[in-house]
Amino acid sequence: MIAPDPEDIVTSEINAHLSEKIFNGSFGLEKENVRVTDDGCIASTPHPRIFGHKLKHPYITTDFSESQVEMVTPPLDSISEALGFLETIHDEVSTHLDGEYLWSQSAPPSLPAADEDIPLAQYCCDGSEQTEYREYLSENYGRKKQLFCGIHFNFSFEESELQYLYDQQADPKLSYASFREQIYLKTLRNFKRQRWFLVSLLGNSPAVHESYTSDCVSVLPERSYDTKHHTFAVSMRNGVCGYRNKEDLRLNYDTIEAFQKSMAQRIQQGSLQSDREHYASIRIKFTGSSEKISHLEVRLLDLNPFFKLGIDERHAQIIHQFLIYCLLAPEQERLDEVRQVRGFDNHERAATTALNPDAKIIDDHGNEVLLQQELEAIFESLKSTVGSYLPDHYRDSLNHLESLVREPASRPAVKNLQHIKDDSLIGWSMQQARLFLAESRQSAYIFHGLEDMELSTQLLLRKAVLHGIEIDILDRVENFVKLTKRDQCQYVQQATRTSLDNYVSVLIMENKVVTKKILDSAGILTPSGREYHDGNAAKNDFPYYRDQAIVIKPKSTNFGLGITILKQNSDQGRFEQAVDIALKHDNTLLIESFVSGKEYRIFIINDKVVGILHRVPANVVGDGVSCIEELIAEKNKDPLRGIGYRKPLEKIATGEEEALFLETQGMDFKSIPEAGQTIYLRENSNISTGGDSIDFTEDVPVSYQSIALKAAKALDVKITGLDMMIDDIQQEATDDNYAIIEMNFNPAIHIHCHPYQGKNRHLDAKVLDALFPHEAGTCSPQ
Numbered sequence: 001m002i003a004p005d006p007e008d009i010v011t012s013e014i015n016a017h018l019s020e021k022i023f024n025g026s027f028g029l030e031k032e033n034v035r036v037t038d039d040g041c042i043a044s045t046p047h048p049r050i051f052g053h054k055l056k057h058p059y060i061t062t063d064f065s066e067s068q069v070e071m072v073t074p075p076l077d078s079i080s081e082a083l084g085f086l087e088t089i090h091d092e093v094s095t096h097l098d099g100e101y102l103w104s105q106s107a108p109p110s111l112p113a114a115d116e117d118i119p120l121a122q123y124c125c126d127g128s129e130q131t132e133y134r135e136y137l138s139e140n141y142g143r144k145k146q147l148f149c150g151i152h153f154n155f156s157f158e159e160s161e162l163q164y165l166y167d168q169q170a171d172p173k174l175s176y177a178s179f180r181e182q183i184y185l186k187t188l189r190n191f192k193r194q195r196w197f198l199v200s201l202l203g204n205s206p207a208v209h210e211s212y213t214s215d216c217v218s219v220l221p222e223r224s225y226d227t228k229h230h231t232f233a234v235s236m237r238n239g240v241c242g243y244r245n246k247e248d249l250r251l252n253y254d255t256i257e258a259f260q261k262s263m264a265q266r267i268q269q270g271s272l273q274s275d276r277e278h279y280a281s282i283r284i285k286f287t288g289s290s291e292k293i294s295h296l297e298v299r300l301l302d303l304n305p306f307f308k309l310g311i312d313e314r315h316a317q318i319i320h321q322f323l324i325y326c327l328l329a330p331e332q333e334r335l336d337e338v339r340q341v342r343g344f345d346n347h348e349r350a351a352t353t354a355l356n357p358d359a360k361i362i363d364d365h366g367n368e369v370l371l372q373q374e375l376e377a378i379f380e381s382l383k384s385t386v387g388s389y390l391p392d393h394y395r396d397s398l399n400h401l402e403s404l405v406r407e408p409a410s411r412p413a414v415k416n417l418q419h420i421k422d423d424s425l426i427g428w429s430m431q432q433a434r435l436f437l438a439e440s441r442q443s444a445y446i447f448h449g450l451e452d453m454e455l456s457t458q459l460l461l462r463k464a465v466l467h468g469i470e471i472d473i474l475d476r477v478e479n480f481v482k483l484t485k486r487d488q489c490q491y492v493q494q495a496t497r498t499s500l501d502n503y504v505s506v507l508i509m510e511n512k513v514v515t516k517k518i519l520d521s522a523g524i525l526t527p528s529g530r531e532y533h534d535g536n537a538a539k540n541d542f543p544y545y546r547d548q549a550i551v552i553k554p555k556s557t558n559f560g561l562g563i564t565i566l567k568q569n570s571d572q573g574r575f576e577q578a579v580d581i582a583l584k585h586d587n588t589l590l591i592e593s594f595v596s597g598k599e600y601r602i603f604i605i606n607d608k609v610v611g612i613l614h615r616v617p618a619n620v621v622g623d624g625v626s627c628i629e630e631l632i633a634e635k636n637k638d639p640l641r642g643i644g645y646r647k648p649l650e651k652i653a654t655g656e657e658e659a660l661f662l663e664t665q666g667m668d669f670k671s672i673p674e675a676g677q678t679i680y681l682r683e684n685s686n687i688s689t690g691g692d693s694i695d696f697t698e699d700v701p702v703s704y705q706s707i708a709l710k711a712a713k714a715l716d717v718k719i720t721g722l723d724m725m726i727d728d729i730q731q732e733a734t735d736d737n738y739a740i741i742e743m744n745f746n747p748a749i750h751i752h753c754h755p756y757q758g759k760n761r762h763l764d765a766k767v768l769d770a771l772f773p774h775e776a777g778t779c780s781p782q
Contacts, residue, residue, distance in 0.1 A: 009182045010328055017168045020391045021161050022324060026075035026295065027082040028154035031090070031310060032063045033071075033102040033303070034109055034147060036433070040426035041110040042147070043067045043100050044119055050096050050466070055127045056486070057468035059089050062121040064134055064146035069093055069102065074470070075154065075295070079316045084449015085465075087309055091440040091448075092466040101433035104310070105416075106205040106237045106302040108147040108212055110226075110426060118143040136273055140246070144212055148205070148236075148243040150302055151311050153319050154285070156295035157183065177292075181256055183327065184284065184293045189253050189335040190326035191282045192343050195300060196350035196361060197378050198322060200371065201404040202315055203235030203351060204302040205242070206417040209425050216241040224417075225424035232356035234413035237302055238281075239351035245279050247271060250340045256291050259284065281347065296323070300347075304412050305429060308436040317397035321390070325382040332364075342366070355408060372408070379405045445648055445754050453479050454645040455750040456495035456764075463764040469772070483771065490771045494746050500606070500718040500770060501745070508715050509745035510556050512590055515715065522714040524707060525739045529592030531555060535583050538591060539576045545569050549594035551741075552578040554586035561585050564657060565594060565683030568664065577660060595739040597727040599685050600700060602708040603752055603763060604720050606770050609705045611752035611761035612697045618652045618681040618690030622673025628662065629654065629669040632681070640754075645688065648754035652681055652690030693751040695758020696729070703733035711740055718770070721747025 035043040044067065051060045063070045071093060073085040094102050103109045112118060120138060123130040137146055166179045207229035208220075220228040220241075229236065236242055249266055252258040266272050281300040284293055298319060303310030333339070346361045350371065353359040359371040379402060390398060403410050419428040447458035450473070457479040464471050464483055472482040479494045492498050497506070508514050516526045529551075532538040538552075547570055553563040562585035564578035582589040603611040620631035635641070636651040643651055652658075654669060658681045662668055665679075673679050685691045708722045721744040727737045749763040 009179070009186050011169055013168050013170050014165050015328075017165065018328075018389055020389050021158070021164075022327075022389055023320065023391055023394070024158035024161055026077065026154075026156045026158075027079050027316075027320075028075045028295070029073045029082050029086045029311075029316075030152040030154070031071045031086060031303075032149035032151075033069050033093075033104075033310075034065070034149060035067045035069060035097065035100045036103045036109045036430075037100060038430070039110070040103075040430045042108070042112070042118065044117075045098075045100070046119075047121070048096060048098070051093070052468045054121070055123055055130065058470050059465050059468065060093060063149075064121060064137060065143070066119040066121045068121070068147065068149065075156070079313060079320060081449045083309065083311070083313055083316060084447070087448040088446075088462055089465055090309055091443060091446075092462060094437050094440045095444060096466070101430070101437060103149070103429060104303065104305040104432040104436065105425070105429050106149050106235075106310075107208045107425070108144060108149075109429070110209055111144055111147065111211040113211070113213075115143040118147065133273070133276075137277075141243075142214065144214065145241075145243055150237060150243075150299070151309075153298040153301060153316065154295050155298070155320065155323055156293075181293060184296060185253055185255070185259075186331055187323055187327040188282055188284065188296060190329055190331055191296075191298075191323065192253075192280075192335060193339060193364075194326070194378060195281045195343065196346040196371075197375065198319065199235055199238050199300060199347060199350040200354040200375060201401070201411060202301060202304075202318070203238055203354065204304050204412045204416055205235050205237040206233050206413045207420055207425060208236050208241065212241075214241060224421045225427075227420055227425045229417070230352050232353045232359065233351065234354045234411065235302055235351040237351075238300055239348060242351075243279060245272070245277070248341065248344045249278060249280070250337045253335050256284070256293070260291070298323070305416060305432050306412065308439055314397040314400045317394050318401050321382065321386055321394065321398065321401070324386050324389070328385050329381065355411075355414065357408075375405050445750060450476070451646060452476065454494060455642075455647060456645065456748045457481065457492075458646075459750050459753055459764040460492065460495040460767060463768055467765075467768065469768065483768075485772055488772050488774065492771070495749050495764075496719050496721075496767065497746055498719060498767070498771060502716070505715055505717045506745045509717060509720060509743045512553070512555050512742065513588070515743050518714055519711055519740055519743075522710065524711050524714065525736065527551065527592040527595050527739055527741060529590050531588055531590050533588050535579050535589075538579045538589060541591075542572050542575050545575070545591060549596075551590075551592045551594050552582050553590055553592075554582045555588035555590055556586050561688075563684045563686075564660065566664070567594060567683070574660060574664065577656075581657060581660075592741075595725040595741060597725040597738070598729075599741070600696060600704075600724050600726055600729075601747070601751070602700070602705065602722045602724055603747060603749075603761075604708060604712045604717075604722060605763070605766055606718050607709060607712065609697075609708060610766050611763055612695070612700045612705075613751060613755060613758075614694045614696045615685035615687060615751075616692040616694065616756075617683060617685040618658070619692075620652070620673075620679050620681070622675055622677040622679060624675035625672070627670050627672050628667065628679055628681075631673070631679075632669075641690075645748060645750070648750055649692070649756060650688050650690050657689075658682065687748065687751045692756040693758075695752070695755045695761065697759070697761060700726070700729050701732050704729070704738060707733055707738065707740075711743065715743060717743070717745075719747070719767070720744060 037043055047054055047062050047066055054061045059072055061070045062068055071089040073082050076082045120134045162180055166176050207227035210226050222229045222231050252262040263275050283297045285295050285297050287294040342362050349361050360368045361371045361374055363369045447461050461471050470484045474480045474482055481492050483490045513531050519526050549567045550569050551565050562582045564581055601613045620635055632652045640647055641649045641651045682689050687693050712720055723742040725739045725741055752761040752763045
């Protein structure tokens with residue numbers, strides 16, 4: 001097949017129809033980190049068991065070494081989503097290491113003197129070929145060189161946009177398949193020509209540890225504490241000392257057919273064992289075993305130790321802009337062997353000399369020109385080429401790119417090297433590793449990039465990622481997800497609405513009247529009361545409830561919505577107001593007798609009690625100076641408090657229900673409590689209304705747990721959060737010292753995973769064990 005003239009791919013007709021949609025696509029990230037001990041030495045321990053089967057895990061595996069963790073995101077619709085997914089994987093990995101850290105640099109940490117003391121990644125049984133391949137790499141490249149780490153940036157264009165652009169081009173003889181192929185290949189060819197631009201600006205492995213022994217390192221001119229480096233280097237990883245093929249492979253990138261033929265020739269000649277050994281700065285990736293391009297993989301990015309992920313959104317957007325520029329920029333001549341040699345030479349010069357003001361590269365005409373001058377020229381070309389199509393949220397990254405071009409001192413390698421010189425590679429890198437671990441621990445409940453989803457769902461998805469269960473967000477607003485592990489598939493809404501429970505059981509729990517009747521018939525105590533379908537009828541019955549402690553609530557509710565507790569029901573106006581509040585959430589309400597005691601949430605999964613909480617109603621403690629409104633505002637500053645089940649604790653509200661409850665205590669929001677005085681804002685203790693959760697799993701007698709299990713069986717439910725009032729947990733259950741006030745069809749798990757006080761009961765893992773019984777035990781803590 002003859003290659004189309006590259007000038008015909010992005011024609012004037014197509015250019016007239018370009019818009020910011022050209023930036024749409026799918027994005028994925030792959031990141032490697034070496035596991036290290038507290039002193040910055042490579043860890044010799046096996047890949048942690050909690051991460052599961054390294055061959056079958058979709059997100060967490062190993063690279064060359066057993067000590068080298070590789071994290072992989074699925075393809076996602078935006079850079080921010082890909083970064084969020086990667087950060088979630090990173091947090092799960094780093095917080096599950098036992099006394100180890102993720103090394104924050106691309107250059108390896110302190111290494112043993114002997115190559116054989118660096119552990120190869122081990123695969124048993126069906127993974128023997130993977131082990132053999134690593135042994136081959138060890139023999140041909142040495143183990144130390146394989147420990148350079150980095151980030152791979154995966155990108156594919158949006159298919160509908162390519163189809164649209166194809167429809168605008170004028171050549172009827174060019175098929176869509178050929179057009180699509182050349183879109184990717186043109187992008188790749190221009191990237192290979194000018195990749196030195198990214199190496200110069202984003203390269204960030206300016207030095208190697210003294211334990212990294214090799215022929216090239218022995219002649220390095222500079223030493224700083226525990227490192228060696230070139231005087232003006234930005235990336236040892238991208239230079240001659242780094243991770244690269246023994247020879248520069250010059251392949252044919254005119255067409256896919258030509259590329260694959262030239263690759264096959266190289267393998268036949270013995271230059272490579274297979275195409276996966278092709279350590280190019282950018283690679284074509286295919287869909288399965290087909291010849292259809294799946295995406296482009298950018299492989300030249302060093303880890304940036306200033307960021308937990310080794311990359312931030314601005315730098316990721318810069319890479320994306322550069323790829324779009326490579327598509328749209330003119331391509332005047334073939335990427336023949338001469339130009340590939342030139343691209344390789346410029347890549348090497350940038351990696352080794354980019355910080356030298358007198359550094360030079362070879363331009364498109366074969367002339368040596370100042371590297372800084374050419375950086376500025378390419379930036380101006382990029383800005384004029386992609387600027388009019390750039391999405392608004394990319395503007396900051398374009399400005400940042402300009403500062404990197406014009407201000408060499410602002411480049412990450414310069415800052416990194418300065419820290420190494422001020423401290424040492426080990427000292428500075430371990431400082432960052434400890435900092436990032438602390439950050440990961442602080443956000444242990446967040447699925448980054450999905451913070452708009454409710455918290456229990458985020459926790460379930462995090463645990464799914466940790467244990468190799470593939471996730472697919474079906475409806476983000478409704479928190480509806482698909483979970484898949486090998487041949488098993490489960491659909492879950494809001495973490496605990498699952499296929500384990502039948503539809504009728506869910507409807508029963510949703511309907512508090514029916515729930516009470518079933519429990520009563522099973523001989524289980526519930527509060528006495530009446531139901532009303534008419535608000536006026538309920539209000540007319542005020543004399544019947546006068547001076548009784550009562551609870552007024554909607555028939556169908558969750559999260560404590562619409563519930564009012566009146567312990568001293570002597571004010572008819574307050575009574576009627578509570579009726580109206582309940583009717584805002586349902587057209588039927590219940591008025592029940594108030595049950596004394598403390599409330600405990602008993603969580604049941606598959607006929608087992610897996611967690612128990614005592615929930616304390618929303619409250620503030622007076623300081624003798626601040627009013628209640630000010631005390632609430634101060635308590636709500638706690639970073640663990642949020643709105644809408646997106647943080648472990650909810651902010652305390654200042655709404656109608658809270659005002660009404662304060663009024664029953666003779667107070668309002670402007671009242672000033674005495675120092676040390678606890679003021680409750682709610683009678684009900686739901687976490688969703690600002691309550692505090694205290695773990696009591698090991699403190700509530702089995703007799704009460706048995707009643708809870710009997711209730712779950714009566715309703716034939718597998719997952720429920722059962723609310724039980726208990727007079728005194730020091731006493732065993734009797735016929736009259738408890739009452740079940742509610743059974744929840746969608747109980748939150750996060751309050752048991754991150755209680756205000758007490759242990760994490762890992763309900764996220766236990767829900768997954770219930771959903772994937774063939775994998776049971778793999779999700780629960782080991």
